[in-house]
Structure formats: structure tokens, C-alpha cells
Amino acid sequence: MGGEDLEMIHGNLIRLRQRLGDKRFSDALRREDSAVTSAVGWHLGADSPAVDFPLSSVTVANAPKMIFELETAYAKQ
Secondary structure (H helix, E strand, O other): OOOHHHHHHHHHHHHHHHOOHHHHHHHHHHOOOOHHHHHHHHHHHHHHOOOHHHHHHHHHHHHHOOOOOHHHHHHHH
């Protein structure tokens, strides 16, 4: 299920959020399609603490949730 690929995506999102900062990352997410924001939220998962990144946490929480094929596959394990 693309474990190494998913780890790379996860790590890149973490670094991007840290480099951009919470406000710029959140602003960028708000410009994206809701499917992208939902996917970012799924990839960040527990590494998206509201304390450290409150703006992007709210942006992800307010985005419509989508269920992706990969998510369904994980649930079946």
C-alpha cells in the first residue's frame, strides 16, 4: 500500500508546514480543493496538533471529510 511513499508524503507535509509556518500553510490549504485539504489532514493525522499549529488544524478540521481508497484499504487490515 505504498508505505515508503506515504512516509515520504507525510514527512514532506510536516517539513512544509514547519517551513511555511502555521498561517501560510493554513492559507495555502484554504485555497486548495476540499479533497486536497482532506488528504493533507489524513496524511498529517496525529502529527497535526492544535496547540502547535492551531490555524492549519482548524482548516483541516473544517474541510469536508473524504474517504479515500487507501483509507478504506487500511481499515480492512
